[in-house]
Amino acid sequence: MARGRLRIYLGAAPGVGKTYTMLAEGQRLRSRGADVVVGFVEPHGRRPTAAMAAGLETIARRTLSHRGALFTEMDLDAVLARSPQVALVDELAHSNVPGARNAKRWQDVEELLAAGIDVVTTLNVQHLESLNDVVRQITGVAQRETLPDEVARRADQIELVDLPPEVLRRRMVHGDIYPPDRIESALTHYFRVGNLTALREIALLWLADRVEEGLQRYRAEHGIVVPWETRERILVSLSGGPEGETLIRRAARISARTPGTELLALHVVPEDGLTRDDPVVLDTQRTLVESLGGTYHQTSGEDTVDALLQFAEAENVTQIVLGASRHGRLASLLRAGVGERTIKGSGPIDVHIVTHREAAGPAAVRIPHPIRGTGPRRSWAALVGAVMLLPVLTLLLTALRGHLDLSSDLVIYLLAVVVVALVGGLLPALFAAVAAALLADYYFTAPVHSLAIERPDEITALVVFIATAALVGTAAGTAAQRTYQAVRATSEARALSRLAAATMRGQDLTALVEQIRENFGLSAISLLERDPEASPAPRWYVVASAGERPPEKPYEADVESPVDDNLTLAARGSGLSTEDQRVLAACAAELGLAHARGRIAGHSGGTDTFADAERTRASLLLAAGRDLRAPLHTAEAALVRLRHRRADAPAPEEAQLLDAARAAVHRAAQLVTDLDDVSRLHAGAFDLYLRPVDLNEVLGAALDDLGPGGHSIVLHLPEQLPDVIADAALLTRALTALGADALRHSPPDRPPVFTAEVRAGRVKIRVEDGVPVRGPELGAAASRAPGTRADSLALRLSRDLAEAMDGTLETTTEGPAFSAMLTLPSSAPGGSATSGRVE
Template sequence: MDDLKLNPNDVLRRVSEIESVKQTGQLKIFFGYAAGVGKTYAMLKEAHELKNKGVDVVIGYVEPHQRVETQALVEGLEQIDTQEIDYKGLKLQEFNLDEAILRKPKLVLVDELAHTNAEGCRHAKRYQDIEELLRAGIDVYTTVNVQHIESLNDMVQSITGVVVRERIPDDVFDNAAQIKLVDIEPNELLERLNSGKIYKKTQAQSATLNFFDIKNLTALREIALRRCADRINRISEKARQLENNGYYTEEHILVCLSSSPTNPKIIRTASRMASAFKGKFTALYVETSDFPSLEEETKKQLRANIHLAQQLGATIELVYGDDVPLQISEFARISGVSKIVLGRSSAKRKYYWSKPTLSERLTENAPNLDIYIIPEKGIPYYKKKKAQFENVTFDLRDTLISVALLVIATVLGTVFYQFAFSEANIITIYILSVLLTSIVTKQRIYSLISSVLSVLTFNYFFTVPRFTFTAYDSGYPVTFLIMFIAAFVTSSLAVKLKQHAKQSAQTAYRTKILLETNQLLQKTIKKDEIISVTANQLVKLFDKDIVVYMEEQGELQEPEIFKATLEETSKYITENEKAVAAWVFKNNKHAGASTNTLGSAKCLYLAIRANDNVYGVIGVALNHSTLESFENNILLSILGECGLALESQRAIKEREDAAVLAKNEQLRANLLRAISHDLRTPLTSISGNANILLASDEIMDHETKKKLYTDIYDDSLWLINLVENLLSVTRIEDGTMNLKCTSELIDEVINEALNHVNRNKVKHTIVVNHPDEFIFAKMDARLIIQVIINIVDNAIKYTPEGSMIAIDVKKTDHVVIDISDNGPGIPDEAKAKIFDMFFTGTSKIVDSRRSMGLGLALCKSIVLAHGGEISVHDNKPQGTIFRFTLPLEEVVIHE
């Protein structure tokens, strides 16, 4: 009964999740707290049980540990040949992912989930191979130990003292369909180790000394049990949120990112806190003005820390400013952060007189925040900064400018000295010179040197004794010191302002590109326009070549390159690059340069997607560079906008196709209805009259027979006209009506049409008002004759006997033909629909044979195909005028 209370959206979401699970493979992890507990053995044993039940099971890769019991279970199971990788002269055997996908069993066994693949494999990590297997719809059994889970790495290291390099993201573990804990007592594990069942004796002795002791194993076992319990809690929490869509937690954990090698420990701790509090998890990096001058190794460490935070489920945010505590506290206030996680090195002063620490400033700026300080074992609180000007390179232009400004200041100082201005005025000139130097030069070293030289120059030229570096006045050293400090502080502030302005301009430009992209995409309609706008905006943003692969009918098309440089672009469209793009399209994942998947590619490839639909692939030519976190976020935002625009365009096209299909279906239904009803009357009449003639030929008088023949003839003409209209309508709808236009005399066309008008025309007066001159029009005479017949027949049908029908021809810049009658006219509400297909009037004058409503609709289509117009008007004092136009044809008559 509880399901009846669910919101319909919740039900749809559950159905969607179930369908998604059906389409992807299921992952089962055999989980242990140490090597040798029996994970691989349990996996193989269960595989044999499934095989006996008829399940298609193959071994993708089993680690050859030379364990007798395990090797015995390998026998009897089909094995996929491994992939041989040549790495620095060694032949390495790796899991053959492509062979497994090609074989496509129901279940594949892949040992050692946390394994790092050799160079040359598609993915850097084995868990990425397994993710691709799951996306291919293949179930996977695998094994992993507790020390390989990313968020537990620091905890395991602190217990065992061993740094584990091979790790998996927590979400790989948490999102597995099943976790089977393989557990034995630590004492039993040590007995297995000592008896040589896990490692050889020499390895077992080393393992006992370094890792396998009762204390470590007990602690690891406890962590493994707790991690399994945490996963069960997460599953329960997810189910709870599905039951209650309004569920919300107020906890928001913020971790501060840096390039410190200890930052990963802080990130992992914050991740565990976010999981424990069931709150949001955000990682923030404050980019200061010193960021461009950071060493590449430092930037690499920062990117690794950002990547780790993303793996652990954090939302990455970036802000700018040199006042780091202020930026963090403001972000926390705006974003609703409740807890901040810091490292201990940022929470301790080096000296009593040192400036307040990060944690002290944060406490001052945001007193309501909880701040957690994480110890950084083995790492000193403060690390000596590298010399700021160690890698300085001097530029001739900046050097000349600096010297020129110093000379100008000295000349102005000399003038001031001659006019007996005070020394304070001269000092101000030199400070101004240093300020200008810091503004116009590119490196900070020039302002520092200018500060020193300004003091020395002032001393040399303007203190007594002049033209020496000595000074008689005892107060001059203080003057020199204050002058240097003032010049240096002023120049430092100018440099910072310049750097801030540069950062602000860069941020504003990127934001402008993002907003501009959104506006341009809203104006586009066609698919190629959307792609062109997106690619050109990315070229403007990154100043890098962009490669675009569009999707058509489920396949990638040939690439299109949008160039930003003059470099040769053929290297971006090789078969290897196309294969990477095809993999991204198939798997809806990033790959290529700067990633762990097919990282040898020249470009970084990303899918253009909206929801689960992939509309193409875009490659960014990195040329051995990388995208910063903020650049990557903007790239994803632009691709997201592009994906939404393409999805909208596809939805519009599908709606248009659906509308055309509905219209065709309606036309088909109306035609069938009309044929079934409207053809029955004339056919019945023809059949009945013919039967009477056959049965009563001898006793029937001449007049009666003539009337029957006439009725048969009229009904036949009606059917012929109907069939002609149907054929014409069919040709118009499928676009096969081809005009054969020639110059025709209007009078001849009208006379020909009147010869084929309904026999009932004798009951009406038809008048043709011929013009005084010969008027020619460019037309397909056969079709225009049909137009005149249909309009005149319509007038005959809807006007009483004895009515007058007039045909008038006028010449303006085109030919105007009016067909008028003096009948009862057409109501205003019917005029708007008179040319619609299958519209029939409600006049009581019309005979019992109901019209199909095709004639006037066909007239409109024919006239429009000739480039003319057709309309209906009231005739004065009564009646109706049908008016249509045709292109005028001037004919030159040669005498």
């Protein structure tokens, strides 16, 4: 059975019209005779979306129970049994309710595709795993429902449903996206113009990358090597010389003449990473490229031209900018320059040769370094060279037999041994020394063409030659190995230094990961973060990635370098040596630090934004309270006067209404006063004077402030109640607020109860509603049920006042009864709770 085709409508934010467009496509397919069903569509109360679904066959949803509540999900079995040609499935990244066959809706879609059913679905860009952290930094909202990028990449068709931010906000204001109670919050938070613009750009760039991936995949599948000029890409080759800045500026001018052109800079280092180029010069050129809007790349290769052309073909480059050769005429005669060889191998890629000051200047004379490292390949190359060089030398010395003696022949052979030692080290040098001694014995000592030796001095000369060759070979090989190690260490230090410098410059993680990938010549690399809450199977998120098809799980990588328990660097490519893996681990640690710094900066920015919002809200509330205080007092006074005028009127209902209105206005005025006090307290505008305070006096003042209702409160106080360390005015204000709150929630026949006791040097004052607990079951249920009373303005004011006086306020609920415990430091620790009833 052929696999079904997947079509995704991608959006940058909710409300752009993805579901509507999906349903419109379903209607179009149905009108053309296709068998289309609605597997799952969520219209979110939007009438145009619901209207577009009219006429389409809809598969009934499956009802699931979870934690005492009922939920509906797509009935996968019913859709499979119906077996339509096309299924419309909304919200691809949705997490199914526990109890469904699959944890994720995209897994349901995979089963539909495997059954040969075409699926049309929707997806928001913020649900892609690789973009989750980026979207969280922009919007401040963490997306719990994510989709592996690979699922979206496998889609046969992805279409962007796009709306400008202004149009989307207008739709929000008109109520086309969210209900009225959510509009204001959405416009001031998630749906800000900056957020929507950033999300839109992310969606466009992600989709452009997918189009580029599709183009590269098509070219690879059809064996197309010739670049297609779908977009002008200018590549400037940097040799590490001083002419690089001239080349970069020239390439930037070429790029600026064609809108949409991409500028790339490439520096090629040897395969083993050993280079003599000045890192300061390269760093300066990297900064210049990035300031001109380009990207800097680094790759490794044994031959500069081959590496340059391979990179150009892989990146679909259309033009290459090179500097004129700095080699002299003699060097050019011996070997063609980089420019000439690039032109011959570039094919349809245009090559620009740019002149500069250093062109045709004095050629830099460098001492040749025949060895850049040691290893099996170098050893075999040295052995092959010895096998070819020694017979040639023997033929040459045989021709010069009449002009050279044995000592001269051995010196020439010794020179060959030294060359072999420089290339391959000790073992090839020993082989060359023994072979040279045997050739000298066979061809140049009497009797000739025999290994026998007649003269003792010749025996001595051969023995000394072998010993000297062995010693020289050992010294040369050791020196080459030490040189390799030293240059290797320098190269590693430069790589780590470049990474640290890029981190300090504030480059994002993606650029840092790309730099590591290029330094090690890897095909793909990812920085993965594990969700610590995911269980039992670990769940990994792609924090940053580079290369083609980067690994999304640690087990998908060829090389893994853990940073900590929840962060790891996973790479795919050719195997790395032990030394390379050690350096990669250091780079991974640097990435971990950069990731941590970025997260801290994000939290700091969010905290600053929240603090600014809190200050703005506090100032607005304070201004509103001041504006409302006078009108409320005027309204209350007017109601009092009107009540007195109506005191003798025969309309008790009207009097009751006036009393209720006066109580409501008084309550509103009290709320404004509380709001003003809270704002002043948070702003530090309260003058705090802590001293020993007589709690009996403060309680009496609080009861007087409560008016007639305060005299009905029941007090349980010990006979010897120590003073508390508090501000008398603030403590009176807190107890008055607690008493007023308790009176409002207590029935008339059961007044609130105030209890005081001393424990561990602190005085505890409990304020309880006058409501009895009706059974343990009710009490336990109520204590578990969330309520909003503890967060009321009066209790919040009391809590803030208590904390300002180094005290605490805790609230508890037992059944219908509510109590608040105010704890303050005592001036005389000790004492016991004895009670006396005062009414």
